[in-house]
Amino acid sequence: MNQRRSGRPAGEPALDSATLRAVCARDRGALARFFDCFYDRVYGHLVRMLGEPTLAEDLTQDAFLRMHRDIDRLDPERDPAPWVFTVATNTVRDYWRSREHKSQQRRSGLDPEQDLALPDGRLDELTRIEGRESEAAIRKALADLEPTDRQIILLRSYEDLDSSTVGEMLGITPEAVRQRHRRAIARLGKVYGHHTGKAEGGA
């Protein structure tokens, strides 16, 4: 089995400075390349953060509209991925804080301030969509994590953004990112072990 070691789709087109300058100038062709380059990554990230594919589709569209609105803030000389994920992260955060989300949580009997874990029923849907039941354990482990732990693992390990970049996105120091990342990995390992029936064999 050919296992990819990154969440990034194979054959992702590169965006050079010239293309990014055209993106900032809102050139239609460049915008199309920018969208094609990042849509799958952003959608995948939001699915893993939210656990609801349909909601992730809506918020991915919202995120790209925000990017379009603020596209002139993009620095064409730097990798745009951190900025893209900052916008996506802020879109999720704003949704979680929204009245709509909290109303839905109340209607389903959940505490909107506490219950931000993935809804269990969606895990089966995700697994069916992926068609790989062997992924159930890690998906359940991700779902059991606190949203802040899940977010930092996805940004740091899955998207391979460095500590300084993640720190800028979350408004914390790179040292704090490393500390929280280490703690989140420890929690992920513990929960993953619980779902796979594997006990930690000691340090």
Place this chain on the structure above:
Amino acid sequence: MSHDRDSRYEGAQTPLEREALDALLSLRPPEARAGARDRAREAFLAASDAGGAAEAASKRRAAAKLPYRYLLPFAAVLALLAAFSALYGTQPSERWRVTDVIGADGVHFEGQASVGAVVAGGVITTSDSSEVELQLGDEMRCRIVPGSRVVLPEPPGRWFDRARELEVVTGEVYGTTGGRALSFPLRFFTPELSARLVGTTFAVFRTELGSCVCLYDGGIEVTPEVNGVPVELPEEHRYYVYKDGRLSLEPIDARERMKLNMMYEGGVPEPEPTTEEE
């Protein structure tokens, strides 16, 4: 692929943690429905339609609408009051002040003002011959000993946003929120007595072996990451959480007692000896 060279595995310390990251990184990215992707692409490229598309997406998720226009004046007043409270209440009432320093050249404040000036929070590093003590109003004093690296939190807000985290990356920090030097503003009286509320005097170490919390007086609850079980620390005891998972509750030693007592009394601890016995 060597886990040791892959930065995405940085922080994984056990085989199970690395296995969990392997499983995570092996996940295939989910694909959106073709219709959803096409709609998003079309909306993104057609900037003039962006407002309508966003509104349409919001409407699909919207709850029942309320007659906001009837509540608008009242809501505006409330909003102004809330904004003022939030603005005023989240502003820090105090700043960290440097109250003592030994070997100023060896104390580095990353991104902050220099020694002797007001410190707003950030990473503080001390060399092997430097120490620095900082005080936050009348609420807290902490001393960072030689060879330490500490992430000092921003001062808490006046009314809101008061929870804070102090991270000890390496080294030792001694701190007090009470003792003879400081006290909380709460005082209470009966006809026979008066009393003031004092806080907690403590130390936090991070060494090559693990981490340790020492309690001199007051109360501290320690939760090891290895088992997530909180422990209420008895006074004059320390709780060592070793990197290999061992846990040890034991009395504080003479050196720790001396330095903690100095912090409690409000004096300046003696500088570390130049020759280490450990």
